[in-house]
Amino acid sequence: MWAYEDSPAALRDALRLSRAMTFKAAVADLALGGGKGVIMLPPFARLPSERRHAALLDFADTVEELQGRYITAEDVGTSSRDMAVIAQRTRHVAGLARGRGGSGDPSTFTALGVEYALRACCERVFSSASLKGRSACVLGLGHVGSRVARRLARAGVKLLLGDVDEAKRALAARLRARWISPDRALEAEVDMLVPCALGGILNEETVPQLRAAIVAGAANNQLATDEVAGLLAARGILWAPDFVVNAGGLINIAEELAGYDPVAARRRTRGIADTLRQIFDEAAASGATPLAAAMDIARRRLSP
Numbered sequence: 001m002w003a004y005e006d007s008p009a010a011l012r013d014a015l016r017l018s019r020a021m022t023f024k025a026a027v028a029d030l031a032l033g034g035g036k037g038v039i040m041l042p043p044f045a046r047l048p049s050e051r052r053h054a055a056l057l058d059f060a061d062t063v064e065e066l067q068g069r070y071i072t073a074e075d076v077g078t079s080s081r082d083m084a085v086i087a088q089r090t091r092h093v094a095g096l097a098r099g100r101g102g103s104g105d106p107s108t109f110t111a112l113g114v115e116y117a118l119r120a121c122c123e124r125v126f127s128s129a130s131l132k133g134r135s136a137c138v139l140g141l142g143h144v145g146s147r148v149a150r151r152l153a154r155a156g157v158k159l160l161l162g163d164v165d166e167a168k169r170a171l172a173a174r175l176r177a178r179w180i181s182p183d184r185a186l187e188a189e190v191d192m193l194v195p196c197a198l199g200g201i202l203n204e205e206t207v208p209q210l211r212a213a214i215v216a217g218a219a220n221n222q223l224a225t226d227e228v229a230g231l232l233a234a235r236g237i238l239w240a241p242d243f244v245v246n247a248g249g250l251i252n253i254a255e256e257l258a259g260y261d262p263v264a265a266r267r268r269t270r271g272i273a274d275t276l277r278q279i280f281d282e283a284a285a286s287g288a289t290p291l292a293a294a295m296d297i298a299r300r301r302l303s304p
Contacts, residue, residue: 187211
């Protein structure tokens with residue numbers, strides 16, 4: 001659920017997100033993926049609760065019409081409480097609260113996956129998977145970004161935090177992190193840039209500004225175009241494909257659909273590090289970018 005300037009913008013985002021979801025599921029070796037639901041809000045809109053409730057029920061009716069070909073779960077702009085509303089009209093919903101038999105908010109698992117992705121990246125760049133003493137700039141402190149920041153703080157990372165919401169400064173204070181404005185975050189001189197807001201931030205203009213050795217985060221569609229992966233590689237910056245890094249939430253949902261086992265969900269989510277190691281090895285062997293290597297793995301798994 002997000003505000004868009006017009007319906008073509010919402011459609012473009014839905015198509016980009018569904019493409020990423022397809023690759024995400026394939027690389028994670030899950031028998032899921034390929035679809036993404038978007039509930040469009042007008043620009044700068046704040047829906048009254050009754051209209052939000054009605055929009056969720058309308059979306060639920062659409063999900064129900066697909067008769068199980070699409071299963072929805074919470075994502076940007078929605079919560080497990082919203083999933084409970086949707087569940088009033090369709091059983092094809094995941095991410096319900098634990099008390100309702102679901103697995104709860106998947107952002108905890110997304111954040112776990114980001115941490116292990118960063119460990120794999122540090123291993124590749126600095127020859128050690130330890131995060132202690134490393135520096136990172138986390139851009140975007142929503143459900144996932146705030147959890148990533150907390151995990152990195154516990155691991156001993158020196159943090160810069162940024163968000164368009166100035167109220168998030170309180171989190172920076174609690175974590176003893178420095179605050180940075182979002183418009184300066186891409187230029188932060190850190191070991192790791194961790195984008196956890198919306199996508200499209202890496203492009204021909206911003207890549208030359210980067211001063212981080214690693215870019216890996218939870219944000220979807222970080223590259224404005226696929227060609228940007230080559231620009232990052234040319235600068236010697238290790239970029240971990242976002243649809244691999246942020247797969248923890250989907251992995252958790254897949255476990256829920258199979259009969260939820262949180263221990264198995266955590267184990268498979270930590271396996272994102274091994275997946276990235278495979279991607280980096282294949283990229284190095286073929287001279288390709290990590291994006292191309294990840295997409296090759298996805299296509300192999302999608303082939304009949």
